[in-house]
Amino acid sequence: MQVTLVNYTPNPELTIVAAARSSASQSTIEELWHNLSPQQIDDLLKQLLDSGHLSPFEHSSFTFNIQGISRATSHQLVRHRLASYTQQSQRYVALKERRYVTPPTITKQADFLAKYQRAMESAHELYSQMLEANIPAEDARYVLPQAVETQLVMTMNARELVHACSLRLCLRAQWEIVELFERLKAEVERVAPRLGAELKPKCYRLGYCDERESCGIFPTLKSETKTK
Ligand SMILES: Cc1cc2nc3c(=O)[nH]c(=O)nc-3n(C[C@H](O)[C@H](O)[C@H](O)COP(=O)(O)OP(=O)(O)OC[C@H]3O[C@@H](n4cnc5c(N)ncnc54)[C@H](O)[C@@H]3O)c2cc1C
Numbered sequence: 322m323q324v325t326l327v328n329y330t331p332n333p334e335l336t337i338v339a340a341a342r343s344s345a346s347q348s349t350i351e352e353l354w355h356n357l358s359p360q361q362i363d364d365l366l367k368q369l370l371d372s373g374h375l376s377p378f379e380h381s382s383f384t385f386n387i388q389g390i391s392r393a394t395s396h397q398l399v400r401h402r403l404a405s406y407t408q409q410s411q412r413y414v415a416l417k418e419r420r421y422v423t424p425p426t427i428t429k430q431a432d433f434l435a436k437y438q439r440a441m442e443s444a445h446e447l448y449s450q451m452l453e454a455n456i457p458a459e460d461a462r463y464v465l466p467q468a469v470e471t472q473l474v475m476t477m478n479a480r481e482l483v484h485a486c487s488l489r490l491c492l493r494a495q496w497e498i499v500e501l502f503e504r505l506k507a508e509v510e511r512v513a514p515r516l517g518a519e520l521k522p523k524c525y526r527l528g529y530c531d532e533r534e535s536c537g538i539f540p541t542l543k544s545e546t547k548t549k
Contacts, residue, residue: 322388322497322500323387323388324385324386324388324501324507325385325386326384326508327384327474328383328384329382329513330380330381330382333513334362334381334513334515334516335354335357336381337366337377337378337479337516338357338362338365338366338369338377339354339357340377340380341365341374341377342357344377363515366519367519370483370519370526375480375483376480378478378479378480379478379479379480381478381479381516382476382478383476383477383479383482384476385474385475385505385508386474387472387473387474389420389422389472390422390471390472390497391421391422391467391470391471392465392467392469392470392471393422393467393497395471395473396467398475398498398501401481401484403480403481403484404477404478405475405477406475407473407474408471408474409471409473411458411459411465412457412458412459413458414458415452415458416445416458416465416469419441419445420469420470421441421466421469422468422470423437423438423468440466444466448461448462448464448465451464482520483519485502486502486506486520486521486522487523488523489501489502490502490506490520490521490522491522491523491536493532505520506520524538524539525539527539529542
């Protein structure tokens with residue numbers, strides 16, 4: 322899996338904070354822009370998140386190139402509706418390389434790994450044969466597994482990044498999408514370290530786990546009440 326930040330709003334943290342400040346000020350965003358210290362930016366970002374004043378986060382957007390994730394994971398990703406996606410088409414692009422994702426639980430079991438690899442090869446073989454027989458790629462693709470690799474471009478604003486990370490960095494989410502969001506977070510941290518640090522699983526903000534079972538970082542409310 323490869324995740325690269327290819328474009329983003331310049332000064333993404335300042336943009337959010339100056340926009341937020343302008344809502345309660347006589348000054349314009351341009352005037353506020355030059356008068357905010359790094360400490361004020363830090364404090365204001367936290368305040369906005371704590372108070373749930375999240376609309377200013379919509380002013381900063383991030384565009385990522387995402388490669389080598391499975392279709393199983395891209396399907397989960399695009400459920401986040403408040404983002405823009407452009408995914409490589411399986412209608413217009415014939416998949417010449419046999420690239421697929423293997424979950425670590427399967428890699429660990431030699432017997433199943435061999436069977437899994439054979440199943441992938443066999444699906445890809447049939448796919449290639451159908452293309453050679455002039456069956457259109459849009460139809461031949463029906464035989465491809467969910468493991469097949471895909472690539473896409475995604476643009477997400479900071480508000481949706483905070484929200485999606487709260488769900489997808491949770492260790493109860495599926496491993497591949499957790500890894501994807503860890504990489505998205507790392508890319509944001511490179512250019513916006515304060516904002517990046519605020520991309521965290523929901524339990525860090527709640528102070529407890531709201532899943533049925535906790536991963537161990539925070540207890541569920543139920544287990545907390547039991548111990549009291
Ligand atoms: C661990 C996990 C397991 C999951 N399992 C399943 C599953 O088994 N089956 C399944 O179908 N899905 C599953 N999902 C997907 C989940 O139901 C959501 O579709 C996905 O997480 C997108 O998040 P979201 O709904 O918050 O919306 P986003 O698209 O990220 O939108 C962000 C926020 O905008 C608001 N919003 C967006 N669109 C609307 C709208 N039309 N109306 C009102 N408010 C809106 C909501 O407040 C929403 O929270 C799972 C997700 C996770 C994290």
